[in-house]
Amino acid sequence: MKQYEVTNSAIRRLPVYYRHLKVMESKGIEYTSTKELSQLTGVHDTQIRKDIALTGLQGTPRKGHVVTELIEAIEDFLNWKDTNSAFLVGVGNIGSALLNYNKYEGAGLKVIAGFDNDPSKIGKEINEIRIFPLSRFSDLVKRMHIHIGIITVPGDYAQSVANLMVESGILAIWNFTPVKLKIPEDIIVENVDLYRGLGVISRRLAEKLTKKK
Amino acid sequence: MKQYEVTNSAIRRLPVYYRHLKVMESKGIEYTSTKELSQLTGVHDTQIRKDIALTGLQGTPRKGHVVTELIEAIEDFLNWKDTNSAFLVGVGNIGSALLNYNKYEGAGLKVIAGFDNDPSKIGKEINEIRIFPLSRFSDLVKRMHIHIGIITVPGDYAQSVANLMVESGILAIWNFTPVKLKIPEDIIVENVDLYRGLGVISRRLAEKLTKKK
DNA sequence: TAGATTGTTAATCGATTAACAATC
DNA sequence: TAGATTGTTAATCGATTAACAATC
Known part of the structure; x- marks a missing residue:
């Protein structure tokens, strides 16, 4: 560590x-x-x-x-005065929501391209951000000197996307899947587990509802 | 506490x-x-x-x-074998993403209605979940004995939505805004701060990039 | 039996809170 | 000056890790 x-x-x-x-x-x-x-x-x-x-x-x-x-x-x-460009992989529900929002500039980050394998999404734009085929990821990361990758694919694909990112030269990963990524320890990873709270809500609610007063 | x-x-x-x-x-x-x-x-x-x-x-x-x-x-x-019904308030980017996903049933939760004030959204359905005007929230919570409320409105409205939820009888709140809600302490609150990691990514990346090797 | 794994108590570590001197 | 607030050191608390006996 x-x-x-x-x-x-x-x-x-x-x-x-x-x-x-x-x-x-x-x-x-x-x-x-x-x-x-x-x-x-x-x-x-x-x-x-x-x-x-x-x-x-x-x-x-x-x-x-x-x-x-x-x-x-x-x-x-x-370092919120500098804005880092980022690539997002996985234009599904959460991915689209992040692209639509894309107001992290005050927080040093701006998504400038999306990647997906779904032909119906490739070539489209969301909030003026173009969606590319995943096959072009590595090349574009290198050409544009991108440091930040965002993973919003289903969990099953998270590790392979992370591998691709690391191989391509990405230095920081914002991971929206619940998967614990196995990557070199000098890569920065921030995990967002959207559903983390669900256990707490379910358990505490059950405690509350069964408590007889 | x-x-x-x-x-x-x-x-x-x-x-x-x-x-x-x-x-x-x-x-x-x-x-x-x-x-x-x-x-x-x-x-x-x-x-x-x-x-x-x-x-x-x-x-x-x-x-x-x-x-x-x-x-x-x-x-x-x-208590993941029981499924609690939940209402979601704020059908924007994140709200829509959550409605489209709605696969928390294994985790004891199912969203069964959305609420918003935008007339263009009211009456529509997302993933077969109906969107109602916010004015109907309280009545429906009481009639359907709903315990869980999800807040996906912009931060400025979070507190007033939370107030409405508490008044209506909601017992647990899943809060997707960065606002610290002021509510009775016996109400269960789980906060999801999507952008929590942005400070870490920005700072660590700056440390990494300025380190001369 | 030998050895892997559990379950639990003790030790460590880190983060949070309390106490208080310094300062304008 | 008196008093509010900072900045920092010490104490507490809670969570994590280490150690080890119990067990199949």
Whole structure:
């Protein structure tokens, strides 16, 4: 397991603060405190102070943090000012939804092409993003120097798509399947398991409904 | 914060084992061990043993666990044999994707109606699921004794939809917006933050690309 | 029997929270 | 100055991993 100076959990919390800060900015609010952010996000204020410290930003005792400075610091830290182009493989339900949305530019990512094997999809466009046959993936990744691949195929195909991505030179994979990918450990992988919560909902609901009061 | 006997993290791991067990079952494999499951899932074998213990199932030293028994035990534990009907609010990109998929029945959940305020969507069907105006939500929840609500509206509307759900008698919310909902603590909430990984991808990729080797 | 695997207790690790001095 | 808030160190908590006896 690779050791980073900054943990993933810290990195994941920063966007949470960021969203609230953007709302404050749009309302013209100048200052905020970690106490206020804590109330909004549910994260402990000490935790927030540590996370902010990671960005290198310092606050002012008694006043707190300047909202715009904090936004800037988080954007810098997450490298959200640069936009990385990404390729998406698997234009099904979720894949199409992601292409239609495609508003991650503020978060450093922009999908610029989709790939699928279904002839009825190839050549079409979704939200102005062209769908190519999977056979062209490798070539286009190399020619366009793409670093990020998004996997939205059915689980059975996830590993083979991941292999293709790694061979093609992809450095980071955003995996929307529940499959644990076997890939070199220096490749960045972020898993999104959409249905993770279903066990919890089902179990907790059963507990609640059988509890006689 | 409510205290449960079983932690959510344990509940979230069980479906991970479950998926692999189903594959084994389909291949006709009779026995498995926690060591094998550990290799497949990346979860420590001691952890898996503890999780299985929660279901009440006992294994056989030297042989391991009977695959079908383990599947059965997890289904029982998660109450995955009963199917709960659910209503989905917000028939946009993600909402439509979830309706089109709607294969959670094995996981105790089935979406039976969608709700939206967009007149162009109301009255239509997606994957044979009818879309109703939001104004009918409360009435239908009560008449059909629905317990689960799914929120797939834009973040700005999430809290008001959650309020409506709670007032209508919904007991569990599957929230696909990044908004931290303010609701009574006895309501079950599972959050799916689709874009949680974007900070990690952006930051780690920047670290990787700036590292001179 | 020997040995693989379970089930459980103890040890470790990491993340979260509490405490408090520093500061404007 | 008094007091709110930061920044940091210490304490706590929970989750993960190690160790090992029990068992078939």
